[in-house]
Amino acid sequence: MPEDGKPLGGHIKVTREDWLAAALHVLIHDGVDQVKVLTLSARLGVSRSSFYWYFGNRQDLLDALLDHWQNTNTAALIAQAETPARTVTAAICNVHKCVVNTELFDTALDFAVRDWARRSDKVRRALDLSDARRLAALAEMFRRYDYPRSEAEARARVLYFMQIGYDLAQLGETPQQRLRFAPDYLQVFTGRDPDPEALEDFRAYTAQYWTLDEDGART
Template sequence: MADEDLPGNIKVTRADWLRVAMDLLISDGVQSVKVLTIGARLGVSRSSFYWYFQSRQDLLDQLLAEWERGNTGVMIAHADMPAPTITAALNNFFRCVVDPDGFNHQLDFGVREWARRDPTVRAVIDRSDTARQQAIAGMFLRHGYAPAEADIRSRVLYYQQIGYYALELAETVEDRLSRVEGYLYCFTGVHPSAAEVEEFKRFARSHAG
């Protein structure tokens, strides 16, 4: 086949290449993220790839940067949101993990699996985990927690959230929401208001898949 876009196909974008690369990383691992495979899924040939990337390694580097900008960036942004109470702040944080357009846990574990084989990626994972945990600690600090307590509470919250995905728990939305009040109290030591609990439940239900 000639190294040109197939007839009848519109020009694909950098975002298209990265989207399919992410899909392959999630479903089949980094070894499946190949130029020809992505091009076949997009219906274009390699010439389109070289408009946006210098090499497969460049694609992988940009894919990792997109993951860090997206997953780590969105988690930090939600931890940094202003809130009148710590329980409201925690609800802000939880919004990023219930919104389908927020934190992508499947991509997160795809990158973590990739890191098992690549020490460079492992270093990026470590950097992101530290940044996420420190942002959550900052959330507790802003609401008057002592530094040592903020550090511990942030670790418990962050490790629980990542572990929740790792266990692939089969909970319904309503099962999980029935525990919101208890989670907020457990993570903060403060009883949330009924309005805070109900507001978060409305948000979660409106974003349920």
Template sequence: MPGGNVKVTRAEWLAAARDVLISDGVGEVKVLTLSDRLGVSRSSFYWYFKSRADLLEALLSEWEAGNTGVLVRHTQMPSDTITGAVCNLFRCFVDPDLFNHQLDFAVREWARRDGHVRHVIDLGDTSRRLALTQMFERFGYAPYEADARARILYFMQIGYYALDLFEPLEERLTRIDGYVLGFTGQNARPEELTALAAYARGVQEKQAVARPA
């Protein structure tokens, strides 16, 4: 039974709410559900949040700062080439601690029922596409072509998640050079592909260590 003397942090409330949002949808993100999951009394919720609506707004802000913020920052990472810049971008997509695609689609599903969330999603998608467009423009692509390539890259990646595709990492890595060529019209340098592959394998190893036996 939940105990009033058990203390959890605001971050733990948010993490529990995020897990429920991903697994069961926004309708199940309820104070009682979360308090049972955390093993604490409902009253402790109000140390951190004014209401359920306040919690939901915090979840939305977390998505904005996390997924959208991470993607934008990865488009701005230093690189000598556009192919290197795209490889840098791919890092956030291979690391769920950076871009949480499950959260992304949980928020999109939420937006189907909430006009405010739909507006926030639309602003986020616009920010992401603009950042990608500016990434291409920095390497000399004309605005029209930069916008088209940004859309192809972004919509392909979101579609990849929407189809819930699963590929073993090593199989996925065999296609990276082709993807980079398709997105940029240029061949990636071998060292760029090697660095991305090493990063992706490091993420996989970290996940294996963290996974319960």
């Protein structure tokens, strides 16, 4: 049975991707220090020896995790920032959509890496570089809507760090639930009158995450 990779005998087969997926899960939920060969092998129901076929050692796995992060989140956010939109409001809504959409951007992974960076110089450098690139892309986005350079940079910082801080604090909400508040912030982010059309579009997009209570208020 080579198809499903799970033959009948006592030997259970796993792929390199299985190890990576398990490591990613533990990294996000429990932090780097908990990404251990022993723990992962238990999760996968396989012996530790298998791990050393796919990876030289634990550090190789950690390096692979960092690579994975670099090739996903940062690329997605920058691509979104560079996508043209009709108004600033619309552009900001799109950035919000991107960060909330777990297909494109894994918020939890981003924070796990941020934690990790506090303990590893290598990760710290990778993160600093990514932050700088993301900020530059966002500043450039504001620039396209005729904000002066210094204001564009300031607003990029507000938008980016606000997003970060928001998710970091968590407050028991999921990223989707937090979207409820996003429309309220749009004017704060732009410093201009909101674009009603973009606002309505965003409201429609985020509506799928809302539920209405008895008074009709968003909850």
